[in-house]
Amino acid sequence: MSHNRTAYVILGGLSIQSNLSGYELHKAIEENFGSFWGESYGQIYPTLKRLAAEGLIVPSNSISASRKRRQQYSLTDAGRACLREWLALPFQNDPPRNEFLLKLFFGREAAPGVALTHVRELQERNRRMLAGLEGIDKMARANQPRDPNMPYWMLTLGLGIALTRAALDWGESALAQLSSLQQVAAHGAQPAGEGPAEDKG
Amino acid sequence: MSHNRTAYVILGGLSIQSNLSGYELHKAIEENFGSFWGESYGQIYPTLKRLAAEGLIVPSNSISASRKRRQQYSLTDAGRACLREWLALPFQNDPPRNEFLLKLFFGREAAPGVALTHVRELQERNRRMLAGLEGIDKMARANQPRDPNMPYWMLTLGLGIALTRAALDWGESALAQLSSLQQVAAHGAQPAGEGPAEDKG
DNA sequence: CGTGGCATGTAAACGGTTACATGATTTA
DNA sequence: TAAATCATGTAACCGTTTACATGCCACG
Numbered sequence: 009m010s011h012n013r014t015a016y017v018i019l020g021g022l023s024i025q026s027n028l029s030g031y032e033l034h035k036a037i038e039e040n041f042g043s044f045w046g047e048s049y050g051q052i053y054p055t056l057k058r059l060a061a062e063g064l065i066v067p068s069n070s071i072s073a074s075r076k077r078r079q080q081y082s083l084t085d086a087g088r089a090c091l092r093e094w095l096a097l098p099f100q101n102d103p104p105r106n107e108f109l110l111k112l113f114f115g116r117e118a119a120p121g122v123a124l125t126h127v128r129e130l131q132e133r134n135r136r137m138l139a140g141l142e143g144i145d146k147m148a149r150a151n152q153p154r155d156p157n158m159p160y161w162m163l164t165l166g167l168g169i170a171l172t173r174a175a176l177d178w179g180e181s182a183l184a185q186l187s188s189l190q191q192v193a194a195h196g197a198q199p200a201g202e203g204p205a206e207d208k209g
Numbered sequence: 210m211s212h213n214r215t216a217y218v219i220l221g222g223l224s225i226q227s228n229l230s231g232y233e234l235h236k237a238i239e240e241n242f243g244s245f246w247g248e249s250y251g252q253i254y255p256t257l258k259r260l261a262a263e264g265l266i267v268p269s270n271s272i273s274a275s276r277k278r279r280q281q282y283s284l285t286d287a288g289r290a291c292l293r294e295w296l297a298l299p300f301q302n303d304p305p306r307n308e309f310l311l312k313l314f315f316g317r318e319a320a321p322g323v324a325l326t327h328v329r330e331l332q333e334r335n336r337r338m339l340a341g342l343e344g345i346d347k348m349a350r351a352n353q354p355r356d357p358n359m360p361y362w363m364l365t366l367g368l369g370i371a372l373t374r375a376a377l378d379w380g381e382s383a384l385a386q387l388s389s390l391q392q393v394a395a396h397g398a399q400p401a402g403e404g405p406a407e408d409k410g
Numbered sequence: 411c412g413t414g415g416c417a418t419g420t421a422a423a424c425g426g427t428t429a430c431a432t433g434a435t436t437t438a
Numbered sequence: 439t440a441a442a443t444c445a446t447g448t449a450a451c452c453g454t455t456t457a458c459a460t461g462c463c464a465c466g
Binding site (some may be wrong): 011016017020023024039040042043044045046057067073086091092095096098099100101102103104105106107109110111112113114115117118122123126129130133155157159160161163164166167168170171173174175177178181182185186189 | 214215217218221224225241242243244245246247277278289292293296297299300301302303304305306307308309310311312313314315316317318319322323324327330357358360361362364365367368369371372376377378379382383386387390
């Protein structure tokens, strides 16, 4: 009777909109909070079955979808209660894993241009990310101006945008620093990529 | 012959300092990049064995530690080459999972104070995080002023600090918005925690 | 009628954490 | 010599991704 977080994402999704199938949930998750959460079909479908068996959701096909061979679900009262209980619990810090930062940290071990390449790539991804988030922001303001969920959705969007902007700013200065570092290395100084690194042990 | 990222963290750690044991690696990872990476003993020890079997690292006890019943390792040339190869590969975006944002997104479903509580908690964690990062920054500048790794370490630290500051700024404004939202809810408007939410499907 | 994409589902593998077991070393 | 903590290791479990299998539906 304990649930993983996939279960709560599903309950949460169904709390916003009824009559969603696994496929639709997957799409909704990607669209609405793809920037801070992800779920795979391999998680979603079994979890739907389980939640239904536990009575937290019920199969409930809308008329429009009944012909389309897909099983939709809706939240039960028990499901809603379960979701609220979880929402009130302290959130857990997800284990930190940032491969970009890891590679940057070991940057001196690589050839001089490697770190620079990674930062450029990060900038590109973040520019795309920012454009996407700002697009969602615009859409949301236009289409659901007075949805009671809006304040919360805007706050999550706001954090995403703020963090992405901060990362982009950092990236600019990082590019400058790495460039000048490469300049120095190209002159007399020993490039990092050659020979064993010194040992501080 | 394929490696998970634990292997590369270990190779990277040993590239900076030789003669490290599993225990010391664990501590070093936590101290040096705990803010963006984590490893458990359950990963570290088996991986050490495997890397040694593959010849990427070698058992190499320093004299100072030989009495302390602990197995230390050092990087081989093959290990260093393997690390460099990986460093040059494009970094992968780690799957986004932020439970705080998830709970905030579903905030309307919870009682009015819940989101506020979560944001306050986030602020506290981020203040601690910032203090820790700034402490490391200070220490590093003082102790290893001309280590050739320094530029890279400072960059990673810089991103961490920039992101944490941005999150703290966002938090302040979020607290204000949520407070006024709660004020409104406390008056005539129907609090979110009552009755089923409307269905847009 | 056939093909491409929509939709659902499952099995296996993987990466990782947790809990546990154990012994050695230090310190009081 | 007792307690704390240092240090290594393993087995079980968990959550998740991946690859695969399958059938339906719409459209040409």
